[in-house]
């Protein structure tokens with residue numbers, strides 16, 4: 209029997225029993241558990257095989273809960289929350305004492321967001337606790353944007369995936385921390401830097417891979433298919449190098465004419481970066497299942513969501 213179900217009451221009962229449910233969000237599916245249950249949180253780390261030094265994001269359904277999670281809300285954090293919540297923005301703020309160390313990997317800050325997905329908002333509103341939820345993929349693998357991706361990974365390990373359709377944004381949230389009350393982007397994501405800067409002015413981007421190798425999603429290799437993956441801005445040239453191989457191609461907007469390509473997915477013929485982000489991980493899941501020798505991915509234009517996608521693709525191909 210499939211573990212995929214639309215039954216919110218069933219999800220609630222499993223979570224109240226300190227067990228895990230995969231939940232839909234507008235970015236990617238998350239592997240969720242009660243933030244106050246040590247059993248549930250340990251189970252998240254075990255199921256994902258995620259190292260304990262890698263902190264989790266806390267999901268809430270209303271800003272009225274924020275003062276229970278964090279100590280202080282810098283002015284620019286409030287502006288960003290007001291503009292983007294519910295939505296794909298995660299704020300890293302000084303944590304309240306009641307937030308367990310397991311969630312924050314012992315840091316004095318906590319990551320928090322309000323997801324923009326009606327099923328999960330309805331679930332959260334019925335629970336008496338927030339949900340910790342990392343992306344619902346095994347450590348280092350491609351994040352899931354459909355319930356079936358999660359079931360493929362975890363059908364023998366969790367009881368339920370809450371069905372929520374295909375994730376609209378398709379790439380993880382943008383993570384913003386504060387240093388001396390000024391916003392710093394720790395992870396590029398579903399809200400483009402340009403959108404953030406319209407609200408708070410120029411922001412610094414700290415690529416945590418360089419400044420802090422302990423930050424999870426920012427490890428050099430991450431989000432990776434099993435198949436050898438190459439990222440390139442010269443698609444034709446790269447394809448010609450692998451003439452004798454079984455090749456899969458993921459391109460932005462133009463179909464490749466080469467007869468050497470065995471399988472190809474075009475992300476957005478109309479060159480829409482938002483559409484491309486929405487389809488990216490599903491396309492990578494599809495290509496990875498084909499037992500190709502190599503996946504060749506075309507770099508996206510380095511603006512807006514293209515930057516966020518290129519960040520993931522660099523890690524996928526490292």
Ligand code: TXA
Nearest residue numbers: 235237238263264317318319342343380381423424425
């Ligand atoms: O869109 C998303 O953010 C999805 C959905 C499910 O909400 N979640 C997600 O979680 O991507 P995860 O665990 O795969 O990535 C969380 C990232 C990690 O890279 C972690 O390092 C960072 O958040 N993070 C969490 N707490 C932090 C903290 N206190 N300081 C700095 N980074 C933190």
Ligand code: MG
Nearest residue numbers: 342343351425
């Ligand atoms: Mg992740």
